[in-house]
Amino acid sequence: MQPDTSDAHAIVTCRGVSKIYAHGAVEVRAVDGLDLDVAAGDFAALSGPSGSGKTTLLNMIGGLDRPTSGTVTVDGEDLSGLSAAHLAELRLHKIGFVFQAYNLIPVLSALENIEFVLQLLGIDAKERHDRAAAALADVGLTGMEERRPSHLSGGQQQRVAVARALVARPAIVLADEPTANLDSKSADDLVSLMAELNARSGTTFLIGTHDARVIARARRHIEMIDGKITSDTTGDLADVVQ
């Protein structure tokens, strides 16, 4: 079932990755000796029952968490050798995150939230503004620039988060349950948006999710149980872009 692991365009490579948590005397293998490659341009859904290790895996790929054993490589860089500060740099430059909630800085407007990432990258004010405005336009939120997150709907907030994840042109966008807090219409719209952005810009997406709508739209579907990959299927491109 495993795809060819020698793909030259792999953005993410996991080899024998395990994450073990100690719950008192009990060991929990949240991720258990897992191998995975994500190719450039993939639009992949990572599903599995609650507690199967999706979030843990995404966090390790994103350099937020370190594996107990095994190696994670992102865009050719082995994460195990990097310091906390280097990992922050890597996340800034190569990874876009979209979480289930609390994605945005509440005191900044939609536009400023996106600009914030560019500011961390040291980009000057003018370019920052233009790129952030363009990113907001890409997610269909032109006119909402000045709104604070609290004045945006849940779906709009997630769109801002997607725009922010994409604005630094990362190697991969990692989304963890991005639709979990949304009503079905907003969830549908968000998935369509991500699929469209993937098709348009070729940005790689890896989406941890329970949501059948997301899985249905994904070109590739990875299933996990108990920290292991149990199935990995790549569908037809035609199914994805409508």
Add this chain to the structure above:
Amino acid sequence: MAWRNLWRQPMRTALSLLTMALAAALLVFMLSFQLGVYDTMKSNALRIFDGFARLQPPGYADDPDIRRTITDPEALAAKAEQMKGVTAAAPRATSYVILSNGERSYGAAIVGVSPARERQVSTLASTVHEGRYLKPGDTDVVVLGDALARNLKLKLGDKVTLLGSALDGTIAVDSLRLVGLFHTGIGDLDRQVAEMPLRRFQQGFAMGNTANTIALVGPSLGAVNDALPRLDRLAKANKLTIEDWGGLQPGLKQAITLDFSTSMLWYVSLVVVVVFIILNTLLMSVLERTREFGMLMAIGMRASLVGRMLWLELILLALIGTVAGVVLGGGLALWYGHAGIAVGAFEGLMAQWGLPGRLYPSLSATSALVGPAVIVVSVAVAGLIPMRRIRRLDPVKAMRAA
């Protein structure tokens, strides 16, 4: 962003600001008041007799012997008066003598003064409540502290006999007419001091044209203190020394130092309490925002930068609070510095140095800035504690935090 973060919890921020503003205002006002009172105390105590500084021969401070003299004191006084920060200089000769009226005798310090110069340096003349002070051209006259006159049972116009030891080893004897009584309110002066014309003193004590000391005043004690280095050079050039106010009134200096250290204790406690309140508030908001910090780190903000951002918020808060406090406390100090604060009877320390019934806070750069600066610096240093916590924050755990 730091600015906007401050207003997420407007109530809490307002309370923090209020705490710091009130503490800063209190420090500014109390310090202004305290320094103002000290100034008044020093000024009052020194203006009555000692002056703000004194030129004297080496060794005179430990052993005020009449034989330690200054040659040509008038010329030196004129030179000192030319200096910036000095407005008047008065040469004096002093000796311990026995004053008698018939059977009654008392030991006293007799001071030979040039009346015109002396009036500019010492306010003693203005405390003469019976008769008159010395005037230029006077010869065989004397003014006495009223307690001394009472002890000697002397009335105005009475003759008083002076018995002392002259510079050349002979006995100095003189007979002087009492023309005035002064009451300074300072026991030592009123009980023990007599003043007579310098020229007559020099003749009686065979001093030629010399004196023992030159008392100096300026527009303020501070001005004279600033002039001390220049005065020191002048003194050295004439083989003399300069004594500052602390040397002239060591008791007062000690009392002020003691009083100030006691109040320092209060000020320090106040700052400590403020820092604890602010730190507590800060830790509360850090806990609340843990998730957000995790998110910021996830999108690539370094932990140290997150910490610095939070610290900046704190500094901003402290600056706003203390600036408001300086304005409030400084305003009050200025207002009362103008109007004065009426005070009742003085106790202890203050009564001793004859303070007036109204006290004036004096706002200065020191009183306005030291307290608030200490608050800002303490808060800034205390703020490093939560900052270190953030540096060690694990983004995954932070985002899981409820």
